[in-house]
Amino acid sequence: MTDVLVVADHRRGDLRDVSLELLSAGGDLADAAGGDLHAAVISGNVESFAEDLDREGVDQIHTVAYGEEFNHDVYVQALTALAADLAPEFIVVPNSVNGLDYAPAVATRLDRPYVSDAVDLDYSEGTLEVTREMYGSKVETTVDVAEGPFAVSIRGGEWPPAEGIGDAEVSEFDVDVDEDAVRSNVKGFEEVGGGDVDISDAEFLVSIGRGIEEEENLELVEKLADVTGATLSSSRPIVDNGWLAKNRQVGQSGKQVTPDVYLAIGISGAVQHVAGMKASETIIAVNTDPNAPIFDIADYGVVGDLFDVVPALIEEFGGEPPSV
Amino acid sequence: MKVLVTVKEVATVEDDFEISGTEIEETYLDYDLNEWDDYAVEEAVQLAEAGDDVEVVAVTIGPERSEETIRMALAKGADRAVRVWDDAIADVELLDVETKARLLGAVVEAENPDLVFSGVQANDDSFGATGVALAETVGFEWAAVVNALDTEKVVDESVASVRRELEGGIEELTDVELPAVLAIQTGINEPRYASLRGIRQAQSKPLDVQSLADLGVGAEDVASSLDVTAMYEPETESEAQYLDGDASEQAGKLADVLREKGVVGE
Numbered sequence: 001m002t003d004v005l006v007v008a009d010h011r012r013g014d015l016r017d018v019s020l021e022l023l024s025a026g027g028d029l030a031d032a033a034g035g036d037l038h039a040a041v042i043s044g045n046v047e048s049f050a051e052d053l054d055r056e057g058v059d060q061i062h063t064v065a066y067g068e069e070f071n072h073d074v075y076v077q078a079l080t081a082l083a084a085d086l087a088p089e090f091i092v093v094p095n096s097v098n099g100l101d102y103a104p105a106v107a108t109r110l111d112r113p114y115v116s117d118a119v120d121l122d123y124s125e126g127t128l129e130v131t132r133e134m135y136g137s138k139v140e141t142t143v144d145v146a147e148g149p150f151a152v153s154i155r156g157g158e159w160p161p162a163e164g165i166g167d168a169e170v171s172e173f174d175v176d177v178d179e180d181a182v183r184s185n186v187k188g189f190e191e192v193g194g195g196d197v198d199i200s201d202a203e204f205l206v207s208i209g210r211g212i213e214e215e216e217n218l219e220l221v222e223k224l225a226d227v228t229g230a231t232l233s234s235s236r237p238i239v240d241n242g243w244l245a246k247n248r249q250v251g252q253s254g255k256q257v258t259p260d261v262y263l264a265i266g267i268s269g270a271v272q273h274v275a276g277m278k279a280s281e282t283i284i285a286v287n288t289d290p291n292a293p294i295f296d297i298a299d300y301g302v303v304g305d306l307f308d309v310v311p312a313l314i315e316e317f318g319g320e321p322p323s324v
Numbered sequence: 325m326k327v328l329v330t331v332k333e334v335a336t337v338e339d340d341f342e343i344s345g346t347e348i349e350e351t352y353l354d355y356d357l358n359e360w361d362d363y364a365v366e367e368a369v370q371l372a373e374a375g376d377d378v379e380v381v382a383v384t385i386g387p388e389r390s391e392e393t394i395r396m397a398l399a400k401g402a403d404r405a406v407r408v409w410d411d412a413i414a415d416v417e418l419l420d421v422e423t424k425a426r427l428l429g430a431v432v433e434a435e436n437p438d439l440v441f442s443g444v445q446a447n448d449d450s451f452g453a454t455g456v457a458l459a460e461t462v463g464f465e466w467a468a469v470v471n472a473l474d475t476e477k478v479v480d481e482s483v484a485s486v487r488r489e490l491e492g493g494i495e496e497l498t499d500v501e502l503p504a505v506l507a508i509q510t511g512i513n514e515p516r517y518a519s520l521r522g523i524r525q526a527q528s529k530p531l532d533v534q535s536l537a538d539l540g541v542g543a544e545d546v547a548s549s550l551d552v553t554a555m556y557e558p559e560t561e562s563e564a565q566y567l568d569g570d571a572s573e574q575a576g577k578l579a580d581v582l583r584e585k586g587v588v589g590e
């Protein structure tokens with residue numbers, strides 16, 4: 001057993017970016033183990049997805065034409081059957097929201113050790129070495145899994161997308177889906193977070209995180225946005241707390257923004273936040289913690305207390321800081 | 325109806341810390357209820373308030389210290405608690421998902437709940453896998469990253485009508501048959517603070533400690549297949565230019581940058 005099986009991610013007719021990144025991660029493992037690279041694509045328009053997945057280095061693509069959208073019960077059944085047929089040493093899946101919904105179940109059913117959210121993978125002499133972060137990206141760890149077969153999920157944006165045109169063999173894989181075991185039913189989708197402002201249009205975002213501590217203190221950054229003509233956005237906890245509307249949230253489950261300047265105040269820079277703002281032209285971070293991961297992607301850093309820096313900044317632009 | 329909530333006491337790291345070996349030194353760690361589990365507890369308590377005769381049981385895997393955390397769940401309204409611990413568990417550095425699912429699975433099988441709420445992930449190791457692995461272990465249905473649940477429908481029709489929060493502001497509407505595990509996302513509700521009365525009552529609520537033997541799990545079943553071989557501070561890729569000085573000097577420099585970038589006028 002030396003082969004690699006990667007599982008493509010798609011939603012509402014589109015292949016998601018991480019699918020091509022999975023091919024790169026899987027390709028490296030296949031090279032290290034001396035095996036073949038297989039890709040599986042389950043549900044939806046599998047033929048057109050298979051065409052997109054046919055990149056350099058891919059040996060075989062298995063399509064499972066069953067249903068339109070993701071259903072974890074179907075995925076678990078299909079992947080169990082595929083694993084029985086192909087006996088891959090590695091199953092590599094995305095750490096996407098849908099990945100979170102099927103990967104642990106697949107690993108459990110196949111009795112494979114599971115490591116999630118890899119940012120790097122290395123395989124030698126039968127041991128899989130997984131690099132992953134802990135404590136909100138403050139530390140990195142190396143986790144060894146001594147014995148395969150393995151199951152691992154990868155973080156999006158860490159591997160380059162696979163390129164080139166491949167000559168993979170595309171074959172339909174028949175799964176006899178046991179419908180009685182499909183016990184959840186996807187009824188539809190809804191887009192959320194419309195409303196009065198579109199933060200993805202803004203040139204200048206003043207973005208606030210949990211460092212603000214209390215709802216009353218928001219006045220401070222509202223004033224800053226006011227005197228600088230910026231639009232106010234935030235990290236997730238501010239929206240979870242109900243202090244700002246959902247349409248202000250930047251990140252994986254919020255909006256993707258690319259302003260000229262993104263001023264992150266009291267935001268640590270968690271991966272799901274960074275996913276939504278890393279493409280900003282200029283990133284400035286204000287944070288008391290010099291080790292906060294946000295500084296890794298910042299162009300300018302202010303190590304300091306927002307309750308001192310923000311009032312001083314308001315004064316710089318001729319405003320009167322509110323007393324909070 | 326019975327609802328189980330899995331809670332984890334997580335370590336948070338102070339701004340400045342040191343690593344020794346493959347662990348952060350104890351003095352730099354603080355312990356708290358996992359953020360996601362706080363929402364899971366609240367969801368369970370709200371379900372109990374919406375229905376008649378709903379029992380909420382909080383379950384944790386953790387050393388004695390974690391009783392403080394699980395008492396928080398009791399103070400917020402859980403009826404009783406189970407803490408799983410054993411010397412054999414203490415010996416394992418990083419519990420793998422399999423082991424956690426097996427231990428919690430043994431509790432689920434003993435308690436036989438209709439619903440299990442877990443958090444999407446834990447703040448410390450961010451594995452994001454326990455809830456779904458648990459569901460598969462005990463043969464329950466599941467849904468991960470749930471940010472809405474129709475409580476009335478659960479109580480009246482025994483179906484969990486949920487929203488799953490996907491990427492990019494899209495939500496998936498799904499009906500899940502019971503029994504099921506729901507991995508709860510932050511923001512699904514507003515977790516309450518424990519009242520003084522709640523905290524007092526929590527002291528007298530039952531808290532059972534269960535060993536491997538109590539659960540019928542063998543010591544060999546908790547041997548982790550994962551081995552942490554290194555822990556380090558990631559090399560910073562930072563190319564940030566730091567704006568130094570006291571707060572007003574920093575603000576002055578920051579204002580200059582903003583003017584230079586042309587996003588704020590004079």
Ligand SMILES: Cc1cc2nc3c(=O)[nH]c(=O)nc-3n(C[C@H](O)[C@H](O)[C@H](O)COP(=O)(O)OP(=O)(O)OC[C@H]3O[C@@H](n4cnc5c(N)ncnc54)[C@H](O)[C@@H]3O)c2cc1C
Nearest residue numbers: 209210211235236251252253254266267268273288289306
């Ligand atoms: C499936 C999933 C989806 C998610 N989607 C998103 C998303 O779309 N967007 C998002 O943002 N998050 C998202 N998250 C949550 C994410 O993991 C983090 O929990 C969140 O981004 C943390 O927000 P924060 O940086 O404001 O808070 P924290 O991580 O708590 O950081 C607060 C920061 O403020 C600093 N600070 C404290 N006091 C001060 C002060 N006085 N002055 C200056 N600095 C101070 C601290 O040093 C710290 O760095 C998601 C998580 C999951 C699991």
